Amino acid sequence: MTRAEDLAHRLTSVRAAIRSAARDSGRDPEEIRLLPVTKFHPASDVGILRDLGVDAVGENRVQDAVEKATRFPDVAVHLIGQIQTNKANAACRVAAAVHSLDSVRLARALERGTALAIDRGQRRDAPLPVLVQFSFDGDPARGGVPESGLPELLDALSGCPNLVLSGVMCVPPLGREPAEVFAAAADLRDRFAAEAKRPMELSAGMSGDLAEAVAAGSTIVRVGTAILGPRG
Incomplete structure (x- = not known):
């Protein structure tokens, strides 16, 4: 089996799983976007996925996002991993969205980087969508912001005209029931939406x-291993 055939088979299986999960929870499958996560896999896989109808992928590391966005500018690259502030400028040049906003310091770095990218015409002409990474257990080693830190972060975002709050991202801590974590994150998303008066x-x-996740109301599922296979 070629790599293209393998990815096609895996992608079809995951899409079917999403449709099944959506039906089981009474949701419209069209409400749920699949974001294949290509971290630690070669850029050539992005090209194969593009040919299979994928228009967006997720990346953990800024340097890999830059490489893949440069090689395949017709595929949107979402940054889903932790971003060091000294790499914010590069992130803002290539990211279609950042899912891992978890500090005031990072918000300010992304604001500066996005303003610079727009000013210089570096692949960006609009604000950068950002999702707040919610930390269910408050463990700083895993990234994310606990609920107690949200007011300060949201206040900082209100002063960042080049960033647009687009939602919530979460990763369940080991040992916790995913459904419980997703329900808390969905509640937070709903609160953001009610306050902003937009989805x-x-x-x-x-x-x-x-x-x-689908049962809890996820609109973006980030799937790596089930599509790409074991990490290289």
Whole structure:
């Protein structure tokens, strides 16, 4: 089996799993976007996925996002991993969205980077969509902001005209029930949407907990291993 055939088979299976999970929870499958996560896989896989109808992928590292966005400018690259502030400028040049906003410091770095990219015409002519990474357990080692830190972060975002709050992202901590974590994140997303008076995304669910995320209301599922296979 060629790599293209393998990816096509895996992609079809995951799309079918999303449709099934949506039906089981009474949702419209069209409300849920699949974001294949290509971290630690070669840029050539992005090209194969593009030919299979994928128009957006997720990346953890800024340097890999830059490479893949440069090689395949017709595929949107979402940054889903932690971003060091010294790499914010590069991130803002290539990211279609950032799912891992978790600090005031990063918000300010992304604001500066986005303003610079727009001013210089560096692949950006509009504000950068950002999702707040919600930390369910408050463990700083895993990234994310606990609920107690949200007021300060949201206040900082209100002063960042080049960033647009687009929703919530979460990763369940080990040992916690994914459904519980996703429900808390969905509640937070709904609160953001009510306050902003516009729809918000919930970026939740990976290969092992996709069904629970869809049931909780996820609108973006980030699937790596089930599509790309074991990490290289």
